[in-house]
Amino acid sequence: xxxxxxxxxxxxxxxxxxxxxxxxxxxxxxxxxxxxxxxxxxxxxxxxxxxxxxxxxxxxxxxxxxxxxxxxxxxxxxxxxxxxxxxxxxxxxxxxxxxxxxxxxxxxxxxxxxxxxxxxxxxxxxxxxxxxxxxxxxxxxxxxxxxxxxxxxxxxxxxxxxxxxxxxxxxxxxxxxxxxxxxxxxxxxxxxxxxxxxxxxxxxxxxxxxxxxxxxxxxxxxxxxxxxxxxxxxxxxxxxxxxxxxxxxxxxxxxxxxx
Numbered sequence: 001x002x003x004x005x006x007x008x009x010x011x012x013x014x015x016x017x018x019x020x021x022x023x024x025x026x027x028x029x030x031x032x033x034x035x036x037x038x039x040x041x042x043x044x045x046x047x048x049x050x051x052x053x054x055x056x057x058x059x060x061x062x063x064x065x066x067x068x069x070x071x072x073x074x075x076x077x078x079x080x081x082x083x084x085x086x087x088x089x090x091x092x093x094x095x096x097x098x099x100x101x102x103x104x105x106x107x108x109x110x111x112x113x114x115x116x117x118x119x120x121x122x123x124x125x126x127x128x129x130x131x132x133x134x135x136x137x138x139x140x141x142x143x144x145x146x147x148x149x150x151x152x153x154x155x156x157x158x159x160x161x162x163x164x165x166x167x168x169x170x171x172x173x174x175x176x177x178x179x180x181x182x183x184x185x186x187x188x189x190x191x192x193x194x195x196x197x198x199x200x201x202x203x204x205x206x207x208x209x210x211x212x213x214x215x216x217x218x219x220x221x222x223x224x225x226x227x228x229x230x231x232x233x234x235x236x237x238x239x240x241x242x243x244x245x246x247x248x249x250x251x252x253x254x255x256x257x258x259x
Contacts, residue, residue: 001020001021001022001044001045001046002020002021002022002023002024002026002042002043002044002045003018003019003020003042003043003045003050004017004018004019004020004021004026004040004041004042005017005018005019005040005041005042006028006030006031006038006039006040006041007031007033007034007035007038007039008031008033009030009031009032009033010028010029010030010031010038010040011028011029011031012026012027012028013026013027014027014029020045028040030058030060032060033060035060036059036060036061036062036063037057037058037059037060038057038058038059038060039055039056039057039058040055040056040057040058041053041054041055041056042054042056059090059091059138060138060140060141061138061141061143062089062090062091062092062136062137062138062141062143063089063090063136063143064089064135064136064143064144064145064146065085065089065095065134065135065136065143065146066085066086066087066089066146067085067086067146067148068083068084068085068132068134068146068147068148069083069084069085069086070082070083070084070132070148070150071150071180071181072148072149072150072151072155072180072181073150073151073152073153073154073155073180073181073182073224073225073226074123074127074150074151074152074226075123075127075152075225075226076102076123076124076125076126076127076128076152076226077123077124077125077127078122078123078127079122079123080120080122081120081121081122081123082118082119082120082121083118083119083121083132083148084117084118084119085117085118085134085146086117087117088117088136089136089143091138092136092137092138092143093115093137093138093139094113094114094115094137095113095114095115095116095117095134095135095136095137096111096112096113096134096135096137096142097111097112097113097114097119097132097133097134098110098111098132098133098134098145099111099121099130099131099132099133099150100130100131101127101128101129101130101131101150102123102124102125102126102127102128102130103121103122103123103124103127103130104121104122104124105119105120105121106119106120107122113137127152128151128152129149129150129151129152129153130149130150130151131147131148131149131150132147132148132150133145133146133147133148134146134147152224152226152228153181153224153226153228153230154179154180154181154182154183154222154223154224154225154228154230155179155180155181155182156179157176157177157178157179157182157185157202157220157222157230157233158176158177158179159176159233159235160174160175160176160218160220160233160234160235161174161175161176162174162175162218162235162237163237163240164235164236164237164238165237165238165239165240166206166208166212166237166238166239166240167208167212167239167240168208168209168210168211168212168213168239169208169209169210170207170208171196171205171206171207171208172205172206172208172237173198173203173204173205173206174187174203174204174206174218174220174235175202175203175204176202176203176220176233177202178202179202179222181224181225181226182202182222182223182224182225183223183224183225183227184200184201184222184223185199185200185201185202185220185221185222185223186199186200186220186221186222186223186229187199187204187218187219187220188217188218188219188220188232189206189216189218190212190214190215190216190217190218190237191214191216192208192209192211192212192213192214193206193207193208193209193212193216194206194207194209195207206218212239213239214239215236215237215238215239216236216237217234217235217236217237218234218235218236218237219232219233219234219235220232220233220234221233
């Protein structure tokens with residue numbers, strides 16, 4: 001005889017778990033487990049007792065895809081952009097891809113199901129942004145989605161780094177971390193300063209002229225490959241007037257004959 005067992009809701013030849021059969025095979029109807037796997041067990045038995053339990057794991061649900069790789073800045077009328085997930089969730093048999101906006105996945109419109117880890121997307125003439133999502137699937141389960149926002153604006157380029165104080169006749173370098181999808185950077189600088197080099201890039205060198213004696217803002221905007229200009233990021237800079245000395249050290253008594 002054979003003794004079968006499974007999670008609640010699972011039946012063997014129409015009988016609930018545990019079930020004893022006289023043959024080494026049974027017809028299983030799977031219920032809905034509380035975990036991602038069904039654990040099906042069986043023991044062989046005779047008049048002397050039962051064997052150790054043999055376990056077979058059968059997957060029910062699958063994990064959400066880890067991430068979506070691909071460009072987050074795409075212009076209208078761009079074809080053939082490839083997006084992918086880095087690895088297959090264990091047990092997944094296919095992937096459901098969807099996108100919002102004027103775009104087509106694998107030539108199938110805004111939705112496509114594929115067994116491949118990647119898709120090719122064509123962006124139409126009225127594309128101005130949307131969200132690409134993917135879910136992992138089995139024959140009876142669809143995971144939650146992992147999504148990537150895609151737009152015509154550039155990605156983030158961080159904060160401006162560099163000194164917040166400066167003196168006349170000095171040079172300082174200011175920079176931001178380079179962002180994805182950026183074609184150029186535009187720097188604006190305070191009165192009585194001038195850019196030595198780096199306009200258009202993510203790092204520029206600034207000259208504080210001899211007449212510099214004013215507080216002002218150093219700002220930068222990014223223009224995406226699609227021509228979209230970002231909001232400015234700024235850093236305030238002020239004249240580097242020396243601080244008052246904290247104290248004077250030295251003896252305070254016992255001074256004789258001018259020593």
